Amino acid sequence: MEALAVRLSGLDPYVDGALRIVAFYDTLMRRRVDLPALARASAGLAECVAGIRLHGTERAIRVAPDGTGTSAPPTGPSGTAAVLLDEEEIGTVWLERPGPANPLDEVLLDRLALAVAAAVERYGPARTTMADPALVELVISADGDEAARARALRLLGFAAGLPVRVLAVRSPRLPLDQVGGLVCPGRPVKAAQIGGLGVVLAAVVDRDRLPTGVRAGIGAAESPDRSWREARTALRFATPREPVVHYADLGALALLAEVPRAALRENPDVAALARVAANPEDLETLDAYCVAGSLRRAADLLHLHHSSVARRIEQIGKALAIDLSGPAGLTRAGLALAAWRLLDDEASP
Template sequence: MEALAVRLSGLDPYVDGALRIVAFYDTLMRRRVDLPALARASAGLAECVAGIRLHGTGRAIRVAPDGREPSGPPAAASTTVPITLDDEEIGTVWLERPGTPGPLDSVLLDRLAIAAASAVERYGPASTTMADPALVELAISADSDEAARARALRLLGFAPGLPVHVLAVRARLPLDRIGSMVCPAGQVKAAPLADVGVILATGVDPARLPPGARAGMGAADSPDRSWRQARTALRFTTRRRPVVRYAELGALALLADVPPEAARDNADVAAVDRIAGNPDDLETLDAYCSTGSLRRAADLLHLHHSSIARRLEQIAKILDIDLTDPTGLMRARLALTTWRLLGS
């Protein structure tokens, strides 16, 4: 191959220059350089400002021939080439050459685009927590095929074969801060999606979720199924139980599929709705259902057990359920959980 290149270069100076550019970028790719290094090398080779932009991050890397960031405002691109990965345009590379484009600028940018796509596939985009919502939605959507999902995860920076945990989050703190908290060491990406935040992470520590935030965690290996499970688990969270794993719900997860009309028509759920008008009674019922013990409920609410007993007596009359009976307690728990799901 090298002998053929030498023979061709002797026939045409343009071919000689093109072959040198190809060899230049082949060397950079063998050295596994990242996007900033590619931009610096390209600017030095072209002797003008070179730029790289990924659609997923929106951030542009612009480098002057001296290897520094250009001091002036961006000039109009003299030549532009798209960056393509798996038949999808993921970004753009360009040169800002004053005057007319050079005869080899298109060759240089073609090779830069190939090298940039290789770097993106290897390293992923810039290591920020927030990600393009469209890319995240592609990774977790049930409508995505497996090839598109794998490509989206790769562009988000997740290596093939590694498990990706999916969380559905509601919180007042910014999603990027929450993502960094629950996954301080591994790869993590976050994005708002409709009415809830999405966090994708290679590892999750639920104990690090900040106060006031709530999160549901999916259990499935596939991100799309895990996302559906995470949304369901989020509906089961409470002030006392801010993190719910779908795998821990078991048969309770079936309650999320009960039609709202059927739930509202249930006598036990309707009775809980009447109790909800009194916050103290609702808090007492919640504590008793959570602990299954009058004394533990009293300790949880910092009240005397006789006060809890009186409240539970009145609550039992409204519910028309014997709360001291195991079956009655189970009915109350199911009714309270179903009532919460109606408002989730």
């Protein structure tokens, strides 16, 4: 075959040029170069601007013949080729030649597209924790098909069959990529902002590593789209006292999230609690009492004498019209607290 190629190249300059282009990209692929390096090499070989764009991403890589990124307005492609992965188009490559197209441009673009597909399969579009929101949205969307979800996960760097945990995160101070790196050190993790909430996809989640000031809900389902819904629900139950909530720990309490907001608002216990909540001290006392389950343990949480807590709880019970001295009243107060927080939560639908 090699001898035949040599004879053909001697007879036809086009064949000779095409073989040289094929060998050029074979070398790049053996060296496992990334997308920016492919764009630079292609621009230098073509002696014009070369571009690469992956579908679902906002960023295009455009490189001038000298190997530097170009900010000049695109002149329009002189030639394009689709990037295919698993027989599906995932992107486009192109040349911006100012004059007429070179006869070998088609061969160059074809080989560049093959090299881009190989690089995407190897590296994904980024090696950082922050990911393209479009790919993350494909993973967690309830409307997406399983093939698109699997492909997006692969492009994000998650191997086929690898479990993916989903977190819904609010982090007012710490950047989302740092949160992702903390909860899943040394393993695949990607993060993006979608719809006002942080989304973290992680191979594993160490909830104890979530930093102070961050609230998070952790989904339990194996399917990422279902896990995202669960994570959002769990986040709605997060409080300053319990900032990280796992959906699996909610149990029957998660059913409250399915109750229409109007029904929650009209419930007498919730309406009474909304009035009590106007006093932050009373709200904190009731919360500590519901969490602790006894006056003495609540006093320890609040760093107060138990007699002081007892007086507050008695007054709060009267305001709520609930006897807080027994388990039935404690359950009612706890449910009212959870329902009131669902009404007050920004993540609620």
